[in-house]
Amino acid sequence: MSIKVITYEGLKDGPSLVLLGNIHGNEYCGYRGLSTLIRDIDEEKYIVNAGRLIIIPMCNPKANKISKRYVDRDLNRNLFPPKINSKYEDYLANIICPILDSADFLVDLHSFGAKGEAMVMFGGENETETKFARALGFKNYLYGWREFHGISEEDTVYQGTTEYARKSGCRAVTVECGSNSDANSERVAYIAALRAAIHLSILVPPEDPDIETIVYNKNEQQCARITKEVIMRHGMVPVESFTNFQFIKRKQMLCTISDTESIMSECDGYVIMPSEKAIIGDIFFTIAKSCTFPEGKYNN
Known part of the structure; x- marks a missing residue:
């Protein structure tokens, strides 16, 4: 081949x-x-x-x-x-x-x-x-x-x-x-x-x-930096069916794990490539923090 x-x-x-x-x-x-x-x-x-x-x-x-x-x-x-x-x-x-x-x-x-x-x-x-x-x-x-x-x-x-x-x-x-x-x-x-x-x-x-047809000028473009990966655990359930680059607010609930445990967003940002087929140990989704476009090295 x-x-x-x-x-x-x-x-x-x-x-x-x-x-x-x-x-x-x-x-x-x-x-x-x-x-x-x-x-x-x-x-x-x-x-x-x-x-x-x-x-x-x-x-x-x-x-x-x-x-x-x-x-x-x-x-x-x-x-x-x-x-x-x-x-x-x-x-x-x-x-x-x-x-x-x-x-x-x-x-x-x-x-x-x-x-x-x-x-x-x-x-x-x-x-x-x-x-x-x-x-x-x-x-x-x-x-x-x-x-x-x-x-x-x-x-x-x-x-x-x-x-x-x-x-x-x-x-x-x-x-x-x-x-x-x-x-x-x-x-x-x-x-x-x-x-x-x-x-x-x-x-x-x-x-x-x-x-x-889908051009966005620089003022309309939005940027995010990866800050966290959420790993699938036993009993983890998302609060909704997230989509790629869906905006989330700081302290927004993302998943429940039990009656007393949940995962909250630590920043304003986006859900990146959520996986409905994730099994225990897989990346369930990634969180990216909303930020300005970097100039040279990484910035916050």
Whole structure:
């Protein structure tokens, strides 16, 4: 089994942008959105103007075929190029990692199991990356994943595509395009990829109002930093069916555990990717604190 890597070279100098879809085999929006973008470029709806555009629409074909997140190793939690290929994803990593090593920018397209709004995840430690993330024109932005988990630059566990790419100086973002079951997530993936390429002047579009349909200006964009993960415990019941990036107030009750114990929100913020299928020991949902966009290093 092989993976398809599409490369477009502009005739003018410019940055290199990598677009990834289907790192997780059961998240189809990236594959479908990028396949549509490839078709539109090939039909010259959009012209490759400068730089290099590399598109891998289906990063994990075998996982896609069996509708699983991954086969042997989650490449968005443990990505590194192994010296010896012993597992299926090892072969994939040795294709994907060298591509990321030479990339200037990365957009990795995903979806999630819960209902709720799309969001862009970025590092928060680099001004160029933050500006790139905001140029995608989404409403919801999240950062602080690496810091919350205490991940060092030497770690490979909890290292996904963006963490790996940043080690080589790449400005990398993840776009969670919506629910796995939401047909619109494919369109969101397409728009995110298209806007990234247009922002970097890699693609030159005709006048197309469709790419503006969900643009939020900077005054409308909202940002949050990860502060807590709620782990599923025996008897834990949410007070309502939360959705992704749902706003919560400080001291708002989120879950009951028993007649005398509950979990309250410690800050104004948002519920991130709640899981109705979580079992004991799994992450039930994440809480992110509402904050301003970071300038350089993390701020409160």
